[in-house]
Amino acid sequence: MKKILFTVIYLFCVLVNMAQTELCSFDNYKRINSISVQQSEQTISSYLQQSILRTHLVHGGIFKIPVVVHVIHDGGVENISDAQIQSQIDVLNEDYRKIFGSNGFGNGVDTEIEFCLAKRNPDGDCTNGIVRIKSPLAYHDSYERPMLSALSSWDPTRYLNIYVVKTMAGGVLGYASFPGGPPNQDGVVMVHNAFGTMGTVTPPYNQGRTCSHESGHWFGLYHTFNGGCGVDTCADGDLVCDTPPVVNPNFNCPVINSCNNDMPDVNDQVENYMDYTNDACKSMFTAGQRDRMQATLNTLRMGIWQPSNITATGCDSGFVSPPCNVVADFIANGTQICINNTVLFTNKTLNNATSFQWSFPGGTPATDTLLNPSVTYNTLGTFDVTLIATGALGTDTLTLPNYITVTPPQAGQAIPYDETFEQFAFPPNGIVIDNPDNGITWERDTIAIMFNGFASAKINNLINTNYGQSDALILPDYDFTSFTGTPYITFRWAYAKSDVNYSDEMLVLLSTNCGLTYTQIFYRTGASLATGATQTTPYIPDSTTVWKKAKVNLNAYASFINVKIKIVNVTDGGNNLYVDSLHIGSILSSGIEEESKDEFHIFPNPASDIITIQSNFDLKNAEIKIINVLGEVVFSQNINKTKTATLNVEELKSGIYFIQLKSENIFYTQKIIKQ
Ligand SMILES: [Ca+2]
Ligand SMILES: [Ca+2]
Ligand SMILES: [Ca+2]
Ligand SMILES: [Ca+2]
Ligand SMILES: [Zn+2]
Structure with a gap:
């Protein structure tokens, strides 16, 4: 098949972000899982305080770690070779064991930790420790982390699960979980071109050190720049006394002394695996880092290195792997x-x-x-x-x-459907609340000035610390087939952020296959969600005019007798989100409500060659994907700080596709037909 070529032409000036990107999104994981990280930190610190002997002497041997590598690919070069995977395992061993003559032989210590590609899977079947799966999850965003585990995961108390993906949102190279975190997020996620020392790797992250860094987090290490300089060089920062404090991540391989509160005041340890410097710069873990990692292995990760597990996973030295037959799954x-x-x-x-x-x-x-x-x-x-x-x-x-x-699908209720949340009972009118963590969720509010009447639905994100958790208003199932006219969903919302950097999210999801899959039909976060100024106190709308209107045309779903819709809040500890005046049916033509201008235009449709995407917003760190009807991504392209982009789809096969536009502040999907 002919290679499909795409070009993205910027019609407006594109400002290139020259700031250094975040290479590892562990700090985001740490923020979202702050409660479990604090609990695990107590376990690690108290072990280190109580242990008079050096922890590795308590164990008295090598900590062997069975590894499974899940290659989640889309059929391209990111389906890396067995040899490239082995090259990464070799680097991990050189770095953690400080092998003489290798790049890992720096000024650090031997951590007494060794890695082994598993030779038996959890069922005891023969394996090379590599799982290969072709999946759309090859295009990875960290919020999809539990989906990776649902797709493929070996017992995380027995194996270190390493996922190798095609791309990661935001240009991140990798991230890892902290010990004691949610089991469905345990392990390391890496982008293929920073994994190993051969094949698809690209400089300056081509010597396997990103994975040495990420597995450091998995053993309980923070970044050397964690918390900046701090005051105390033991009790602040990365909680390791013998790593000098560092104020900000170091890139490349500088000679720098960014903190002067260490005694003696020495330069930043840019050679440390837990900074952001280039692979060629990195060559050491300190004794303090070794002790922290071994404290984790003696507490929160006790099971994985036990001799019984090493034998069961085929990682004992005497085990000779026979050639393995296929295992259907x-x-x-x-x-x-x-x-x-x-x-x-x-x-x-x-x-x-x-x-x-x-x-x-x-x-x-x-x-x-x-x-x-x-x-x-x-x-x-x-x-x-x-x-x-x-x-x-x-x-x-x-x-x-x-x-x-x-x-058979059950016919839903007829539309129009209206809910103004005025009646006392909540949730009303067939709505069901989905509150997976049994914590903060949707409630009825009567304090704010409503768009309609005296009450609305509200969720209090200000006191919600379970970051990343979704809470949904699940609307009753609808039958659109008996409705004449064009069905729409419209509602009003009000929201303010509590912090300039973080925002909660609001999504509207729709399913026409009885909940098998959902399509996102509306998405707002940050500036596009806010109706009031950022404030650290509870946001309370003070007039009917602050409320914004959501309007989505549902004509594409008019032939379905079972349409499921849910309004979802994803919390980030922001502020109150209110929803009122929910309507499913025709657009009310009262003359009072001026329709907001559509925010996106994708044209022409059907298209034969050039498609133009125009937005009323600047698209910050946006990703454009073209997805076929099987859900496979056939094209993806990043754009930043522009309102207009064009795509050439000339060589795409004729048929139906979805253009998905996703950025920091917006999510939008439109069906297009390629002629
Ligand atoms: Ca330190
Ligand atoms: Ca210093
Ligand atoms: Ca109301
Ligand atoms: Ca909840
Ligand atoms: Zn990191």
Whole structure:
């Protein structure tokens, strides 16, 4: 197939952000998981205080860490070779063991930690410790971290899970979890071109040190610049006494003395793996860092290095790996579905299978040989799925009995639908609240000046510390088929931020396949969400005029008898978000409500070559993706600080696509037809 070429032409002047980017988003993880990090910190610190002997003497040997590498790719060069993965494991061992003659032989210490690609999986099957999965999650954003674990994860108390992805949002090279954090986020995520020392790696992050850095976080280390200079060189900063304090991340490989509160006052330790300097600059962990990591291994990560686990994972020195037969494995994106919908199967077969034979009783197609097939179920019932995988040594068969259940969709209620939150009962009118953490959630408010009447729905983000948590107003299911006219969803909202740097988010999600997948139809955060000035006190709308109007055309869903819609708040500890005057139906033509101008124009549609995207907002750190009907990303391009961009889709196959525009302040999807 001919290679698809795309160009992005900026019609407006593009300001290039010259500031150094964040290379590792661990500090974002730390902020979001601040409570569990504090708890783990207490465990690590108290172990270090109580331990009179050096912790590694308590253990008296080498801490071996079984590793599984999940390569989450999109079929391109990011599906890196076994040799590139092994080159990263080799660097980890050189750096953590301070191997003589290697790049890791700097001024630091031997941490007595060793890494081993697992030779047995959690079921005891033979493996090379590498899982390869083709998935849209190859384009990674840190909020999708639990989805990576749901796709592929080996028991994190027994394996260090390392994910290698194609791209990471914001140009980040990697990040890691802290010990004792949420199990579905445990491990390290790395971009493929900073992983290992060969193949796809690109300078100056081509010597495997990003992974040495990220696994340092996983063992309980902070950045050397954590908390800036601080006052006390032991109790502040990275809580390691023998790393000199550093005020800001260092890039490249400078000679610099950024803090003068250390005694004696020495230069920043730019050679330390836990700074942001280039790979060639980095060569050491200190004794204090070794002790912190070993404290973690003696407390929060006790199980992983126990001899029984080392034997079970095949990482004991006496174990000789035989050639491994394939191990068939797969996962579906949904198993309880409505009739006439399409299920995506993702192949997770281990050990380099060369061909696949699927069977889908009740599905279309009934058989397939693709890596990741999509199967439509037009028959009611409960159905098995079977995969026979073939490799060099033979075949393996996996049948999941009664895996897919197909039911008829239930007709929703007729529209129009209106809710003004005036009645005392909450949630009203068939609305259900989804509050996964059983903490702060949507409530009825009667204090603010409402857009309509005396009450609205509100969520208090100001006191919500469970950052990243979603709370949804799940609206009743609707039947759009009996409605004549163009259906819209409109509502009013009010919001103010509490901090210039952080903002909560509001999303509206819609499903036409009984909840199998949701499409984001509306998104606001930051400046595009705020209706009032940033304030650290509770935001209370003081007039009807501050309320902004959301309006989304739902005509694309007019033929569905079961339409699910939810309004979601994703908290970042910001401020109150209010929702009122919810309406699903025609646009009210009272003459009082002036419709806000549409904020995006993507034209022409249908298109044959050049598509223009115009926005009323400056698109900050935006990513444009073109996604096909299977959900596969066929194009992605970053733009920054521009209002207009053009794409050339000349060589794209004819058909239906979605253009997805995502930036710091906006999310927008539009269906386009390529002629
Ligand atoms: Ca220090
Ligand atoms: Ca200093
Ligand atoms: Ca109201
Ligand atoms: Ca909640
Ligand atoms: Zn880091």
